[in-house]
Amino acid sequence: MHDDMGDVAVSLPARIVNEAVYCPRLFYLEWVDRDFDDNHFTVEGRFVHRRVDDGEPTTPLADPDVPWKARSVELSSAELGVTGKIDLVEADGGEVMPVETKRGKAPDVPEGAYEPELVQLCLYGLLLREAGYQVTKGAFWFAASRQRVEVPFTDQLIARTKAAVALAKSVAEQKVPPPPLVASPKCIGCSLSGLCLPDETNLLAGVPSTEPPRPLLPARDDAQPLYVQEVGARVGVSGHCVTVKDSEGRKVMDAPLVDVSHLVVMGNVQVSTQALKELSTRGLPVVWLSTGGWLSGLLDGLGHGQVALRRAQYQAADDPQRALSLARSFVAAKIANARTMLRRNLEANSPGLMLELAQLVERAEAAENLEVLLGHEGNAARLYFEHFGSLLVDDSLGTFDFSVRNRRPPKDAVNALLSFCYSMLTKDLAVAARLVGFDPYLGFLHQPRAGRFSLALDVMEEFRPIVADSVVVSVINTKMVGPSDFIRRGVGVTLNAEGRKKVLRAWERRLSEKVTHPVFGYRVSYRRIFEMQCRLLARHLRGELPTYPAFTTR
Secondary structure, eight states: OBOTTSSSBOOEEHHHHHHHHHOHHHHIIIIISOOOOOOHHHHHHHHHTHHHHHSOOBOOOSOTTSOEEEEEEEEEETTTTEEEEEEEEEEETTEEEEEEEESSOOOOSTTSSOHHHHHHHHHHHHHHHHTTOOOOEEEEEETTTTEEEEEEOOHHHHHHHHHHHHHHHHHHTOSSOOOOOSSOGGGTTOTTHHHHOHHHHHHHTTOOOSSOOOOOSOSSOSOEEEEEOSTTOEEEEETTEEEEEOTTSOEEEEEEGGGEEEEEEESSOEEOHHHHHHHHHTTOOEEEEOTTOOEEEEEOTTOOOOHHHHHHHHHHHHOHHHHHHHHHHHHHHHHHHHHHHHHHHOSSOOHHHHHHHHHHHHHHHTOSSHHHHHHHHHHHHHHHHHHHGGGSOOOTTOTTOOOSOOOSSOOSHHHHHHHHHHHHHHHHHHHHHHHHTOOTTOOSSSOOOTTOOHHHHHHHGGGIIIIIIHHHHHHHHTTSSOGGGEEEETTEEEEOHHHHHHHHHHHHHHHHOEEEOTTTOSEEEHHHHHHHHHHHHHHHHTTSSSSOOOOOOO
């Protein structure tokens, strides 16, 4: 392991060696890919450690013959290649002892703690020994049971600890993550289960298992986008909240940062430097859209550090056959979902139409080059939009008459709604792609073009009919939007501010709606599915999955 300059060895934190013992894949995702996510266990653990984490680091006193205690003791070992921040070091009678705080109860196991924790504690003991102190044992303080458990540093435990360091270093040198654990109970409490997707990856990779995939990630993300579109509004931060003030300086909204997935700024809205810094620090993207919904910018701080994924993405994009294989998947799924959308909603039975679309799915899957594939996509789009108007409730005023898809600018209300929802879909997939670590500008079906999120456009193809088009049909047929929600500018039609609010409410409801995943069998929201598809694409590009499993609903 080396740093960015390639000539200085990187030391492993003792706590990350703990992860390697618990699960090598978890270690790899956290240490190499720099993936992390919280759950209630990690939040509780930080609370228990608050006294250590918030305090200034100290060092042990020079004279161990005098009893003393020191907190947050930072040490490193060039020999082991390990660093550590010890919760507490106690000295008495010429000997020092590391003490580690744990959030849970003391387990009823022979050595007093589980192997990952034993290794971490023993590493602290070895760090103290190398610093010149006499150390023969360590201790755990289990906060939930308020129990202290001492652990002797035997030769066997020291050997296991050194083997664990060697294991971690070996795993860190691998080009791809270790395979997921198979149906392991360890995955249930793991904060990275939603990023790792252990059961899903094993299923798609063909790993035998007697159990169906477990819904290890929350079915729905409680954090939601914050949309700000009022002309002259200002976005700032106060404490742990995002604040929004109108053009007169009156506060109109306070949104807790923990409830915000990303900030969406539409039109002439100001965002303070302090807000940008806080959002970037927390990894919450800021998206800029025009008032018409066109995506014009995306800020996510330093972005994701997963260089290996982007290298795999660039290599696949430069390989015509791999790029074509992915493009086939995106287009075939789009046509299949368009067929499902018509089959579910057309009142008149159209077996000929369904057969023709099914044949176009097969042709897309077998297309010998990108030009032929785009031809099949165009034919499917023509058939789909020829019948799309039949999905809409008759409107006596003719506001929602639809005959053909047009854009830039949309020339009628239905096309204005379609364009706006496609922009929202692009935005959400771009955010998901960045969250996973992709370069959203480099796609496989959509060729690179300055300022275009080509990868987001690729993955969103699967969701155009069943998410974006579905929202359009819903807001029209339920009369959520009407003639007063649109503005005609020259030859174009666009939503006004009130119309955008209505569509955004319907959009967020659709993304929060839980559906049964067609492959994994559990219920999950579309917003989660967006992220899952990006993660599964990443698994495929890095060699963990043989193919990319495009999302098609029944």
